[in-house]
Amino acid sequence: MSADTLLHTPLFTLHEEAGGKMVPFAGYAMPLNYADGIMAEHRHVREHAGLFDVSHMGQVRLRGRSGDGEAAAHALERLVPADIVALKTGRQRYTQFTNEKGGILDDLMVARMGDSLLLVVNAACKDADIAHLQDELADCLVEVLEDRALLALQGPEAEDALAALAPAVRDMKFMDVRDVDVDGALCTISRSGYTGEDGFEISLPAMDASRVARKLLEQPAVKLIGLGARDSLRLEAGMCLYGSDIDETTTPVEAALEWSIQKSRRRGGAREGGFPGAVVILAQLEEGVSRRRVGLLPEGRAPVRGGAPLYADVEFATPLGKVTSGAFGPTVEAPVAMAYVATDYAAPQTPIVAELRGRAVPATVHVLPFVPARFKR
Amino acid sequence: MTLYFTKEHEWLRVEGETAIVGITKHAAEELGELVFVETRDAGTVVQAGESIAVVESVKAASDIYAPVDGEVLDNNPQLSDDPARVSSDPEGEGWIVKFRLSNPDQLESLMDADAYAAFIA
Numbered sequence: 001m002s003a004d005t006l007l008h009t010p011l012f013t014l015h016e017e018a019g020g021k022m023v024p025f026a027g028y029a030m031p032l033n034y035a036d037g038i039m040a041e042h043r044h045v046r047e048h049a050g051l052f053d054v055s056h057m058g059q060v061r062l063r064g065r066s067g068d069g070e071a072a073a074h075a076l077e078r079l080v081p082a083d084i085v086a087l088k089t090g091r092q093r094y095t096q097f098t099n100e101k102g103g104i105l106d107d108l109m110v111a112r113m114g115d116s117l118l119l120v121v122n123a124a125c126k127d128a129d130i131a132h133l134q135d136e137l138a139d140c141l142v143e144v145l146e147d148r149a150l151l152a153l154q155g156p157e158a159e160d161a162l163a164a165l166a167p168a169v170r171d172m173k174f175m176d177v178r179d180v181d182v183d184g185a186l187c188t189i190s191r192s193g194y195t196g197e198d199g200f201e202i203s204l205p206a207m208d209a210s211r212v213a214r215k216l217l218e219q220p221a222v223k224l225i226g227l228g229a230r231d232s233l234r235l236e237a238g239m240c241l242y243g244s245d246i247d248e249t250t251t252p253v254e255a256a257l258e259w260s261i262q263k264s265r266r267r268g269g270a271r272e273g274g275f276p277g278a279v280v281i282l283a284q285l286e287e288g289v290s291r292r293r294v295g296l297l298p299e300g301r302a303p304v305r306g307g308a309p310l311y312a313d314v315e316f317a318t319p320l321g322k323v324t325s326g327a328f329g330p331t332v333e334a335p336v337a338m339a340y341v342a343t344d345y346a347a348p349q350t351p352i353v354a355e356l357r358g359r360a361v362p363a364t365v366h367v368l369p370f371v372p373a374r375f376k377r
Numbered sequence: 378m379t380l381y382f383t384k385e386h387e388w389l390r391v392e393g394e395t396a397i398v399g400i401t402k403h404a405a406e407e408l409g410e411l412v413f414v415e416t417r418d419a420g421t422v423v424q425a426g427e428s429i430a431v432v433e434s435v436k437a438a439s440d441i442y443a444p445v446d447g448e449v450l451d452n453n454p455q456l457s458d459d460p461a462r463v464s465s466d467p468e469g470e471g472w473i474v475k476f477r478l479s480n481p482d483q484l485e486s487l488m489d490a491d492a493y494a495a496f497i498a
Contacts, residue, residue, distance in 0.1 A: 038409055038434070305437075
């Protein structure tokens with residue numbers, strides 16, 4: 001896609017003013033990094049607070065045709081393995097759209113508001129997700145919130161920075177969702193994110209986005225952070241990137257996401273199964289899988305990146321799987337990666353071997369996350 | 378001593394039959410802070426266009442190509458501990474490889490500083 005056909009988010013002008021290095025991402029012109037660079041931006045988020053524009057992501061409101069949130073929750077459970085019905089008003093949960101083989105069509109956040117559900121889906125998948133919702137949930141109204149932006153404010157100083165404009169957010173806990181007035185803008189704020197740090201995602205009218213972003217940037221702790229650091233932060237936090245670490249060929253159980261499938265949807269649960277691929281996924285929950293997503297710490301300084309093959313031995317005789325995401329972790333100060341390996345090799349501390357430019361690089365399976373999560377529970 | 382530049386954003390400082398090779402300031406700015414540099418072993422004979430080093434940022438790996446035919450003589454020993462030196466001083470202390478030219482006539486196809494400045498303008 002050429003530069004002049006890329007979509008712009010409501011913060012495009014702000015990115016350009018701030019010296020953002022704009023790159024194409026999922027059809028949008030998005031900032032890869034600003035003048036400080038990925039390493040400095042990454043560390044700033046871990047130490048202070050970073051503001052990310054994630055307005056390219058899809059925001060969808062789902063309502064039952066009768067207008068209530070309960071009906072929407074029952075309906076959405078036909079497409080995802082999480083317990084949505086038990087999700088209380090003002091709470092949010094992570095889940096996946098699955099296919100008939102148990103593979104993952106997209107991963108998403110679902111928030112229960114009083115009379116509806118709010119979904120946040122990946123930019124690259126949003127058109128397919130919306131079509132999927134419209135096709136499968138005829139009993140629901142699917143409203144795409146085209147005129148809303150999405151900001152993420154992440155880091156140990158995020159609470160102070162946002163509370164300066166909206167003191168009510170101090171009372172929120174991890175995965176709480178609330179409608180909050182921020183500088184006159186009607187925002188829907190969740191205490192969540194994609195960095196492993198405490199922080200917030202702020203959905204707000206597009207027309208208010210630039211003004212609120214500039215207000216947040218007036219706080220001394222807050223700097224703009226690009227997609228490059230967003231990726232290294234989520235990797236250190238052990239979070240999946242759709243299209244790399246999870247896709248239509250990986251199931252939630254293989255991806256070590258079974259924590260996101262509550263008991264009520266498992267065998268013997270009150271609303272067992274009933275989502276695409278349930279037969280496969282519920283069996284895997286009980287019987288196990290042949291491969292698992294793991295963290296990987298390669299020895300030395302060389303990053304081992306997505307696609308690198310993994311073996312049990314330095315002769316490359318016994319293939320074990322491959323790396324799905326890899327980079328240098330600025331906080332870990334070493335290369336970090338995520339990979340799928342044969343289940344026999346998935347236990348933490350298991351030594352394996354990565355192939356890098358034809359050479360054998362020793363690596364150790366590592367528990368995820370690489371950097372302890374600092375959510376405010 | 379003569380300074381040459383390539384379209385792949387490398388520089389060569391040539392003295393007789395040897396050259397010091399690095400990446401240009403422009404390339405260093407594009408790549409961002411480097412986290413790892415790996416070079417081919419001393420004694421490796423390469424043709425122009427073959428990889429003589431890999432430099433890695435947080436985000437991506439980039440090859441450094443031999444600008445002309447020759448042999449890798451040595452690498453910058455300080456880069457294993459401090460690869461960011463390439464980012465902070467790419468055309469000085471951040472040099473990457475020392476190289477023996479096997480066909481110095483090939484240098485004629487490279488750019489001088491003015492031509493390179495025009496190339497990246």
